[in-house]
Amino acid sequence: xxxxxxDEPPVRAGADVxxxxxxxxxxWASKAALVALLLGWxxxxxxxxxxxxxxLAVERWPWANMYEFVVAICFxxxxxxxxxxxxxxxxxxxxxxxxxxxxxxxxxxxxxxxAAGPVVPALNSYxxxxxxxxxxxxxxxxxxxxxxxxxxxxxxxxxxxxxxxxYLERVAHRAIVLAFPVWTFAVIAGALWADKAWGxxxxxxxxxxWSFITWVAYAAYLHARVTAGWRGRKAxxxxxxxxxxxxxxxxxxxxxxxxxxxxxxxx
Amino acid sequence: MTVDELRKQEAPRPAGLGPxxxxxxxxxxxxxxxxxxxxxxxxxxxxxxxxLVPQRGVEPEKVAQLYQQNPTLAEWYDRFQLFDVFSSVxxxxxxxLLFTSLIGCIVPRTATYxxxxxxxxxxxxxxxSRLPHFSSFAGDLTAEAAxxxxxxxxxxVDTGDGWVAAEKGYLRETGxxxxxxxxxxxxxxxxxxxxxGYRGNVLVVEGDGxxxxxxxxxxxxxxxxxxxxxxxxxxxxxxxxxxxxQVEGDKRGxxxxxxxxxxxxxxxxxxxxxxxxxxxxxxxxxxxQTYLIGHGYAPEFRITDGKGQVAFExxxxxxxxxxxxxxxxxxxxxxxxxxxxxxxxxRFLPTSVALEGGGHxxxxxxxxxxxxxxxxxxxxxxxxxxxxxxxxxxxxxxxxMKKLKPLVMGTSVPRxxxxxxxxxxxxxxxxxxxxxxxxxxxxxxxxxxxxLPALVAAAVATVSIALSxxxxxxxxxxxxxxxxxxxGGLTRTEGSxxxxxxxxxxxxxxxxxxxxxxx
Ligand code: HEM
Numbered sequence: 001x002x003x004x005x006x007d008e009p010p011v012r013a014g015a016d017v018x019x020x021x022x023x024x025x026x027x028w029a030s031k032a033a034l035v036a037l038l039l040g041w042x043x044x045x046x047x048x049x050x051x052x053x054x055x056l057a058v059e060r061w062p063w064a065n066m067y068e069f070v071v072a073i074c075f076x077x078x079x080x081x082x083x084x085x086x087x088x089x090x091x092x093x094x095x096x097x098x099x100x101x102x103x104x105x106x107x108x109x110x111x112x113x114x115a116a117g118p119v120v121p122a123l124n125s126y127x128x129x130x131x132x133x134x135x136x137x138x139x140x141x142x143x144x145x146x147x148x149x150x151x152x153x154x155x156x157x158x159x160x161x162x163x164x165x166x167y168l169e170r171v172a173h174r175a176i177v178l179a180f181p182v183w184t185f186a187v188i189a190g191a192l193w194a195d196k197a198w199g200x201x202x203x204x205x206x207x208x209x210w211s212f213i214t215w216v217a218y219a220a221y222l223h224a225r226v227t228a229g230w231r232g233r234k235a236x237x238x239x240x241x242x243x244x245x246x247x248x249x250x251x252x253x254x255x256x257x258x259x260x261x262x263x264x265x266x267x
Numbered sequence: 268m269t270v271d272e273l274r275k276q277e278a279p280r281p282a283g284l285g286p287x288x289x290x291x292x293x294x295x296x297x298x299x300x301x302x303x304x305x306x307x308x309x310x311x312x313x314x315x316x317x318x319l320v321p322q323r324g325v326e327p328e329k330v331a332q333l334y335q336q337n338p339t340l341a342e343w344y345d346r347f348q349l350f351d352v353f354s355s356v357x358x359x360x361x362x363x364l365l366f367t368s369l370i371g372c373i374v375p376r377t378a379t380y381x382x383x384x385x386x387x388x389x390x391x392x393x394x395x396s397r398l399p400h401f402s403s404f405a406g407d408l409t410a411e412a413a414x415x416x417x418x419x420x421x422x423x424v425d426t427g428d429g430w431v432a433a434e435k436g437y438l439r440e441t442g443x444x445x446x447x448x449x450x451x452x453x454x455x456x457x458x459x460x461x462x463x464g465y466r467g468n469v470l471v472v473e474g475d476g477x478x479x480x481x482x483x484x485x486x487x488x489x490x491x492x493x494x495x496x497x498x499x500x501x502x503x504x505x506x507x508x509x510x511x512x513q514v515e516g517d518k519r520g521x522x523x524x525x526x527x528x529x530x531x532x533x534x535x536x537x538x539x540x541x542x543x544x545x546x547x548x549x550x551x552x553x554x555x556q557t558y559l560i561g562h563g564y565a566p567e568f569r570i571t572d573g574k575g576q577v578a579f580e581x582x583x584x585x586x587x588x589x590x591x592x593x594x595x596x597x598x599x600x601x602x603x604x605x606x607x608x609x610x611x612x613x614r615f616l617p618t619s620v621a622l623e624g625g626g627h628x629x630x631x632x633x634x635x636x637x638x639x640x641x642x643x644x645x646x647x648x649x650x651x652x653x654x655x656x657x658x659x660x661x662x663x664x665x666x667x668m669k670k671l672k673p674l675v676m677g678t679s680v681p682r683x684x685x686x687x688x689x690x691x692x693x694x695x696x697x698x699x700x701x702x703x704x705x706x707x708x709x710x711x712x713x714x715x716x717x718x719l720p721a722l723v724a725a726a727v728a729t730v731s732i733a734l735s736x737x738x739x740x741x742x743x744x745x746x747x748x749x750x751x752x753x754x755g756g757l758t759r760t761e762g763s764x765x766x767x768x769x770x771x772x773x774x775x776x777x778x779x780x781x782x783x784x785x786x
Contacts, residue, residue, distance in 0.1 A: 115517040125547045181733035188725045197547050199558035199711035200466065201718065202457070203325060204353045206318035216311040220304050222736075227300045238304075245311075253318070 033091060040098055044082055047075045047105070061128050063136060066254050070108040073250075074101040076140025080175070084144070090171055092162055096147045127193035134186035139246060141179035142218075146243035148172040149236045169232060172239060173225060180218055187211050210249035217242030297364065298371030306365040313361050317352035320344060324351065327486075328660075335665075366454060373447050380440050387425040388434035391744035395755030398744075400771040403753040404779045413745040413752070416777055422743065431745040442734030445727060452724035460717020465489040465498070467712050471505045472565045472582045473705040478502035479555070479712065499555040499714065503531040503542070508562060508706040512633050520591055520632050527559055527708050555714045563587050564595050566615050566639055567703040572604035573696050579603065584707040585615050586660055593617045593632035597639075598662050599699070602651040609697055610649050610662045610671065614640040617704075619683055627683050638683035639701045645671040646696055741767055743774060754778060 051072060055062035063072045081097040084090050152168040162168065190211065195201040202208060221238045224230040230238075284292065296302055321329035330350050334341040341350075348355035395401055414424045414431045422433035467484035471477050479502065481487055481495045489495075510525040527544040533552055544550050550557040565582035572578040578601040585595035597613040618631035619638035627640060650667045663671060674692050675681075684690060689700035739758050746753045756771045 127547075177736045181729060181736060184729045184732060188729060191725070192722070195718065196549065197558070198560060199549065199556060199713045200715070201721065204314075204317055204322060205325065209314050209318040213311040213314055216307050220307040220311075223300055223304045223307065227304065230301075230304065 036094060037085075037091070040078070040082060040094060043098070044075070044078050047071070047078060047101075051075060061132070063132050064128060065114050066250075067108050067112040067114045069132070069136070070104055070112060070250070072136045073139045073143065074104040074108070076136050077101050077104070077143040078140075080140045080144045084171075084175075088171075093144070093148060093151075093171070096151060097144055100143060100147055125193065125197070127189065127196065131186060131189040131193050134182055134189055138179045138183035138186055139250070141175045141182070142243055142246055145172040145175035145179065146240060148175065149239045149243070152236050153233070153240075165232070169236070172236070176218060176221065176239065180222065183215060183218065187215055206253050207249065210245060210253050214242060214245040214249055217245050294371060297368050303365070303368050303372065306361065306368060309361050310365055313358050314352065316349050320349045320352070322350060322352065324353070324488075362454070366451060369447055369451060373444065373451070376440075377444055380444060383440075384437065388423060388432040388742060390425075390427060391430040391432055391746055392755070395744055395746055395753045398755035398757050400756035400767065401754070402771075402775045403751055404775070405750055406752050406779055407750060408745075408747055408752050408778060410745065410747055413747070413778055417743065417745070417774070420774065420777070429747050433743045433745075434741070435743075436738050436740035438734055439738040439740050440735075442731040442736075442738065445731035446735055449724045449728035449731060453721055453728065456717040456720035456724055458717070460490075460715040460721065462490040462492045464713065464715035464717065465493045466715075468560075468709060469712065470584055470707050470709050472584060472707045473505055473508050474582075476502060476504035477710070484712075499553050500535055501531065501533050501552045501555070502535075503529045503550075503557075504539075505529060505708065508708055510562065510633070510706070512631070522632070525559075525562055527562075554716070555712065558711045558713070559708055560711050561709040563707055564593065564615055564617060564634065564637075565705045565707045566597065566613075566637065566701060567705060568599055569700040569702050570599070570601040570604065570609060570611075571698040571700075572601065572609065573607070574605050576605065578605070578609065578697070580702075582703075582705045582707075584659075585613075588614075589629075591632065592629035594629045596660075598660055600649055600651065600662065601697075602649055604646075604697060607646040607672075607696070608649045608651070609692075610645045610647075611699060612642040612644075612662060614642055616640060616683065619685075634704050636685075637704045638685050640683045641675055641681065641690055641699070643673060644675040644690070644692055644699070645673055647671040739767060741770070743771070745778065752778065 051062050051068075054068060054071075058064075063069050077097055078101045081090070081093055085094070148168050148171045151162055152165055152172065155162045155165055155168065190208070191201040194203065194205075194208070217238065221235055221242055224235040224238045321333065323330050330341070333344070344350055348357070352358055392398070396403075410426050410429055410431050414426045414433075417431060417433040418424050420435075422435045423437075424431060424433045426432075465488060467487040469477055469483060469485050477483055479498050479500060481489075481498065505527055507528040508525070509528070511523045513519055513521040513523055525546065529542045529544055529550070530539045531542045531550065531552075532539050542550055544557065544559045546559050549559075563585060565584040567582045568579065569577060570579040579599070583597050583599050585597035588594050588596045594617075595615040597611075597615055599611040599613060601609040616627060616629040616636075616638045617633060618629050618635040619627050620630045620636070621627055627638065645662065647663075647670055648667055649663045649671075662668065674694075674696055675690070681690060684699075684701040686701055686703055689698050691698050741756065741758045743754065743756045746755075754771075754775050756767065756774070758767045
């Protein structure tokens, strides 16, 4: 089963961005933007359907292996974007977040796909609802922040279709500020689960190590942002390093390193 | 804390200062934000090898394996404590520095914070219209009425001649300080737990029992402050172990569930009670937890030696070589065999099927058609008596391994044995009988008095970091002059001005509303 396409909406970047975006966008552009948004919501609904039907098929929480987890994170990233868009002017992010989600879904279907089925006994626990859901939510927001961070780095000075760097920085920061406590909670819930399942709440298992590294890296970002001389470019780089750690934990640790978490059931 | 305040904190370079000056400079550098970031990065970086190199505390068998495959590399790893990253000197050095830095940052900031709590909001700047948020309207609002309305919005308020200063959002700093303090608390709880707690692993075969004493453990890791007498004196017996597998579809062979059926006695002489131990559901007895962490097969054998005596009889736990099929490797030793000791390397196949090119393999993890393949049979000195600790998963120490005499090996290996079948060794050296199949389980038993404090500290950290990150520190000033009310606003938190716009508009609306609802 396909996972519901997160098709990239053909919106022109920054069809209606604030501040220095120059003159008002032509009418066809705002129509295209509307179509793109509707497409985005449609893709979101398809992704949601994929997750719900998967859950019904397997009769458990549908994020217990790597395929399901990646699909859920893409959904979370799309949700983060569409949700933010309801309140703030972040339409310029649409094509980029949706592209990231589409690539993620493509990767999941192509390389990670596993047929619907039961999971190892250790995963049959209500903790999966708590711990993994929090990790997914935080990851979705971190991805949104990362995409914004990359835009920050590629945006030159002067006029651009993208909003000002300052605005980009602020969007990324807001997303991380939301995600960081959620991630903290996810790590702690993981420790609680480990305490139930493995007899210790923290044992430096590779997955634990990389969650911790990710957490520290985002903490470093938050510190960098309030330190003179580290704001802006440097802080953004720190943020992207943190995102790389997050992704490595998701993909690299499951595939390259064995540990207690290695029931990720990679395709 | 604002950027300016932080800049002030940055340490000036010492120019010809005495030792005291250097100390002060060192302390200020250590407790500066820049150092904190760098230490945070080092901390993260230092834990990377812990995930790449096998850790002695997590996978001791992999460490042993590496020592066999590449002793030179393994020795170098050991020299840099790479097998024990998280208890290494350099890892400890980084986190001690980090936490010293943390303390150095918490203490003065707490003092500043307490002073600030008692201080009044700063007086209104001369020109309110220069502030990031500004609005003015005509009205006859008095300063007192404005103060009352701001107080009703839970601002802390100070008034002067025709002006009001108000501030809100002190919880931000409270949350921030609490978070950093909770991190310290977490470290202390973890340290306390590892000093006063213990952890051990044990493997139990069906039919066998366990009593919680140091000697009963296969691996026992006590904290420095734990005495052997303080172990909770419970015991239990493993009656039966049950595993269920998926039998059809794509996930055929997937483990669905497993349980250990125990008879538990909470203290010596206490009555026995049945208990079903499952993964995710530890057995707790007075704070000591017993966890089911794994299981495998223990085929039973009888070995008759060259003199016709039974030299060994019983189940032998085998190491899982391939999890999906539960193909397991077994080492069976008969040090009592005469005239020479006997040893066997075997492979256990729970559901044995013949392969096309000859040979056999396991097709399913459940024990449907259990068979044992003989990989090799040896006679000679197994080194069991040498008094040296020896692995049960190793036939003999490497130096003795070469001297063993192979009895059955390579092409002479016969077809696998089913339950009840036996292998006669050449030249009347003895006989190996495969008599039955049992399961083993591995347990982790842990007592950690730091668990609860660690949980509390972690919960405080989560809540307080959320407070600290979500709450804005904001100031509002009102000046009334000649029937014009000016309102100015400022957030002290960078990057959140956008969110304050709405609240500011709301405040202005409340201030400009009719006198009726003035309180
Ligand atoms: C080494 C000593 C440390 C120092 C000197 C320090 C200093 C600070 C300071 C001054 C702030 C306030 C920033 C603000 O008001 O906006 C802060 C915030 C924070 N600290 Fe630390 N910290 C230290 C260690 C840590 C550690 C070990 C962690 C966790 C890994 C951590 C996580 C945070 C977080 C998440 C924030 C919130 C950032 C924000 O408010 O935007 N800190 N720290």
